Amino acid sequence: MRTARELWVPLVALLAMLGSGAWLITHDEDDGRGFGRWGGTGMPMMGGSAESRWLAGDRDPVDDLAEARDRAEDFAETLGPGLRVGEVMRFTNNYYAELEETDGAKATEVLVDASTGAVQLEFGPAMMWNTRYGMMARPGAPARLSAEQARATAQAWADDHEGLTVAEPEAFPGYYTLHTLQDDRIEGMLSVSAVTGAVWYHSWHGEFQEMSEGT
Incomplete structure (x- = not known):
């Protein structure tokens, strides 16, 4: 079976093709642990250049959180002024x-x-729902769901998936992202569109291992 890393380029290509169409579909997709929902709104508008959404790697393995933070910082500098990790x-x-x-x-x-x-915008919501930095950027597009509504939507999804719960939502331009929890421990994450209420589980990560907060 092909690993998620081996699917890195094909997945990016697939998402780019979805973003290039006149519209996006919303449908249920089996992600190996239940359904995930893909969604999008409006006509596609490219947010920035393709180069700004990708930082090539130097073939030097990233061994820990500190090195990953350094690589993400390098990418942030190319994406927009003043961005930090x-x-x-x-x-x-x-x-x-x-x-x-x-x-x-x-x-x-x-x-x-x-x-x-290598560093890139994350698959899924960051590419397709982010109204400022994504492939369908629409700066100033209004959010229709509040954080409370997004959390309720996410929990309704989690209730149907192995007894998961969700943490507090974090607001990004056009969507919210929440950690999914199993026995009060981080299991993964999902996002909720602030425009449509669609839910997109981040099925590409694998198992959670560790984390560090920002400064």
Whole structure:
């Protein structure tokens, strides 16, 4: 079976093709642990250049959270002025990091490839729902769901998935991301569209291992 890392490029290509169409579909997809929902809104508008959403690796493996943070910082500098790295998480398939604005507001989410050090916008919501930094950027697009409504939507999804619960939502431009919990421990994460209420489980991470908070 192909690993998630081996599927890195094909997944990016697939998402790019979805973003290039006149519309996106919303459907249920089996992610190996239950359904996940894909969704999108409006006509596609590219947010920034393709180069700004990708930082090539140097083939130097990323061995820990500190090195992943350094790589994410390098990527943040190419994506936008003043962006900084907040939370960093290590999963079996990749590292995950949140980028923040200078005022602490959440900007977007990125993945760091542990084997090469390559960094890119995260699959899914960060690419397709982020109204400022994503492939369908629409700066100023209004959010229709509050954080409380997003949490309720996420918990309703979690109730149907092996007794999961969800943590507090973190607001990104156009969507919310929440940790999913199993016995009060982080199991993974999902996102809720602030426009449609669609739920997208982050099935590409693998198992959670450790994390560090932002400074």
